[in-house]
Amino acid sequence: MSASVTAPPALGAAPAVPARRKPSSGRRPSVGRAVAWTYLGGVVLVTLFPFYWILRTSFSNNYSLITHPSSLLPVDFTLGAFRRVLGIATSAESLAEGGSGASINILHFAMNSLIFATLSTVLVVFFSLIAAYAFARLQWPGRDLVFSVLLTALMVPGILTLLPNFVLIKDLGLLNTFGGLILPGALFSAFNIFFLRQFMLGLSGEIEEAALIDGASRLRVLFQITLPMTSGPVTTLSILGFIGAWNDYFWPLLVTSDDSVRPLTLALAVFKQSSPQAAPDWAGLMAATLVAALPMLVLFLAFGRRIVDSIGFSGLK
Amino acid sequence: MAISTTTPARGRTATGRDHKTGPVHRAGSPAHRGDARLAWVLIAPAVIGFLAFAAYPTLRGIYLSFTDFRVLTPPQWTGMDNLKRLVADEVFWHSLGVTAYFVVLSVVIGMALSVTTAVVLHRLTASTALRGVIILPFLISGVVAATTWSWMLDAQLGIVNIAIRQLGLDPVFFLGSSRWAIPTIALISVWKGMGYNAIIVFAGLQTIPPTVYEAGRIDGANEMQMFRRLTLPLLRPVLAMVLVLTVIGSFQVFDLVAVTTQGGPARASNVLQLYIYDKAFGQFEFGYAATMSLALFAMLITITFLQMRLLRADESDTN
Numbered sequence: 198m199s200a201s202v203t204a205p206p207a208l209g210a211a212p213a214v215p216a217r218r219k220p221s222s223g224r225r226p227s228v229g230r231a232v233a234w235t236y237l238g239g240v241v242l243v244t245l246f247p248f249y250w251i252l253r254t255s256f257s258n259n260y261s262l263i264t265h266p267s268s269l270l271p272v273d274f275t276l277g278a279f280r281r282v283l284g285i286a287t288s289a290e291s292l293a294e295g296g297s298g299a300s301i302n303i304l305h306f307a308m309n310s311l312i313f314a315t316l317s318t319v320l321v322v323f324f325s326l327i328a329a330y331a332f333a334r335l336q337w338p339g340r341d342l343v344f345s346v347l348l349t350a351l352m353v354p355g356i357l358t359l360l361p362n363f364v365l366i367k368d369l370g371l372l373n374t375f376g377g378l379i380l381p382g383a384l385f386s387a388f389n390i391f392f393l394r395q396f397m398l399g400l401s402g403e404i405e406e407a408a409l410i411d412g413a414s415r416l417r418v419l420f421q422i423t424l425p426m427t428s429g430p431v432t433t434l435s436i437l438g439f440i441g442a443w444n445d446y447f448w449p450l451l452v453t454s455d456d457s458v459r460p461l462t463l464a465l466a467v468f469k470q471s472s473p474q475a476a477p478d479w480a481g482l483m484a485a486t487l488v489a490a491l492p493m494l495v496l497f498l499a500f501g502r503r504i505v506d507s508i509g510f511s512g513l514k
Numbered sequence: 515m516a517i518s519t520t521t522p523a524r525g526r527t528a529t530g531r532d533h534k535t536g537p538v539h540r541a542g543s544p545a546h547r548g549d550a551r552l553a554w555v556l557i558a559p560a561v562i563g564f565l566a567f568a569a570y571p572t573l574r575g576i577y578l579s580f581t582d583f584r585v586l587t588p589p590q591w592t593g594m595d596n597l598k599r600l601v602a603d604e605v606f607w608h609s610l611g612v613t614a615y616f617v618v619l620s621v622v623i624g625m626a627l628s629v630t631t632a633v634v635l636h637r638l639t640a641s642t643a644l645r646g647v648i649i650l651p652f653l654i655s656g657v658v659a660a661t662t663w664s665w666m667l668d669a670q671l672g673i674v675n676i677a678i679r680q681l682g683l684d685p686v687f688f689l690g691s692s693r694w695a696i697p698t699i700a701l702i703s704v705w706k707g708m709g710y711n712a713i714i715v716f717a718g719l720q721t722i723p724p725t726v727y728e729a730g731r732i733d734g735a736n737e738m739q740m741f742r743r744l745t746l747p748l749l750r751p752v753l754a755m756v757l758v759l760t761v762i763g764s765f766q767v768f769d770l771v772a773v774t775t776q777g778g779p780a781r782a783s784n785v786l787q788l789y790i791y792d793k794a795f796g797q798f799e800f801g802y803a804a805t806m807s808l809a810l811f812a813m814l815i816t817i818t819f820l821q822m823r824l825l826r827a828d829e830s831d832t833n
């Protein structure tokens with residue numbers, strides 16, 4: 198217990214990194230370091246190679262892939278696969294490049310994913326934020342009891358609630374609607390509330406108290422003072438929430454059967470499962486895969502450091 | 515877990531009356547008049563969400579598992595019938611076996627690689643970029659990972675099999691053979707989750723004070739001894755958490771299997787979650803599917819409890 202408590206990092210921030218805590222190189226033979234670096238190189242290679250292979254394949258001509266399966270560069274470079282998955286290739290054109298005839302209107306599904314992921318993220322972060330404020334800053338009877346009851350939800354895994362939630366959404370008539378996709382996760386997240394409450398408890402309440410004494414209303418204090426101060430963790434939770442919703446597969450599989458609301462993960466899975474066993478349109482599949490992964494890669498480039506730090510932090514709760 | 519105890523004292527003034535810390539938290543003070551009403555307004559969405567989509571479905575799920583329920587007609591109470599059926603259901607036990615095989619492979623390999631990677635990273639470099647690179651697979655969906663690996667592991671054109679043939683070996687039907695389907699999916703799962711776990715372990719390593727290692731070195735311990743006698747014991751709470759989360763996640767594997775093999779060939783990769791889904795949405799036996807969900811939940815609770823006990827997860831050794 199005692200040792201692990203010695204480094205309490207600020208919530209949402211990286212624990213201070215003591216730069217290079219390696220033993221003096223004199224003690225350890227450099228062979229060990231060489232092995233370690235080789236291992237790390239291998240890990241990076243195995244991690245990144247599939248991403249490169251998505252790129253390489255998606256810019257290839259699907260027919261030519263058969264004759265040059267080991268080429269490290271795109272085979273017979275073409276944008277045909279992207280034209281196929283965007284639905285702008287003629288059928289003659291797509292057959293000529295080895296398309297399967299199965300198509301996927303990927304922009305439509307990407308838009309569905311965007312609506313689903315954005316709405317559910319914004320709503321759940323907002324509702325968690327105001328709830329966290331009530332738990333961290335307001336004085337009311339039963340507060341700690343309600344808080345611990347809500348936290349019990351952390352212990353119930355999806356497996357138990359998914360089927361009954363499906364029945365509920367069906368009874369509400371919300372199958373095949375964005376409402377049905379979003380609602381179960383939009384109102385409440387035990388983890389978000391816990392995370393934001395802990396952060397607010399660590400903030401000084403003096404500015405807020407001063408504003409209250411000056412006659413500002415509670416709500417005004419919440420939105421104009423507390424909210425800006427919590428923008429760090431709010432961003433973190435939004436990024437993690439968006440990633441989770443964008444990548445979600447099981448819940449959309451249960452509640453959507455109609456292309457009008459289906460998100461991209463589902464459409465991609467259908468595209469993969471419906472491509473012919475004999476000669477799949479791998480170039481088209483990889484082009485669709487790239488589009489599905491692209492928003493995550495953009496988020497990663499923009500917020501990589503924050504994502505790494507917040508994952509590291511989540512382990513230290 | 516240990517760190518949550520560092521909540522500042524301010525947070526513990528639950529009643530506010532026993533602390534004289536200025537005007538900040540006095541329940542009766544003008545600043546807190548009307549707090550209760552506002553509080554309930556603010557937490558109303560969360561409470562409704564909790565009741566409607568967490569508490570109620572949990573109870574309903576337990577109830578449904580003792581019924582015959584086919585969605586279109588109201589559930590019929592059947593008592594222990596579903597449970598008796600479960601005990602005699604060979605497919606269920608087969609699926610449980612397949613799932614357990616998957617869990618053991620992905621957890622053992624995943625933990626070994628995560629801890630190794632975290633320790634190596636910690637020893638060699640503090641580069642955030644490198645840590646960023648290894649969590650990339652965690653950011654993409656299981657469907658994307660599964661589709662990509664299906665292509666790379668394709669028996670004819672997949673780059674992995676081409677490399678294997680270059681070595682003069684026979685191509686491996688990774689996802690198409692009963693023998694390799696589960697190990698292959700387990701490796702894809704490891705590829706996807708390894709970096710995430712490594713980052714958590716890495717963060718745990720950073721909380722170990724360097725003085726511990728200095729002391730170890732003065733006592734003449736070598737790298738391996740320090741890892742076993744210092745790093746592992748001090749890291750135990752973090753490792754226990756990663757282990758528990760990985761086990762829980764692996765037991766519920768679905769999308770990787772649904773996209774790569776759909777449970778095949780010949781049910782060789784028919785994991786439990788896939789069987790439950792098939793019962794519920796393929797054959798509309800919701801009652802029985804709920805029973806299996808409940809059984810899986812009971813197993814997860816038991817396993818988690820045992821892991822926490824065995825690993826004494828809430829405390830770390832100090833020497």
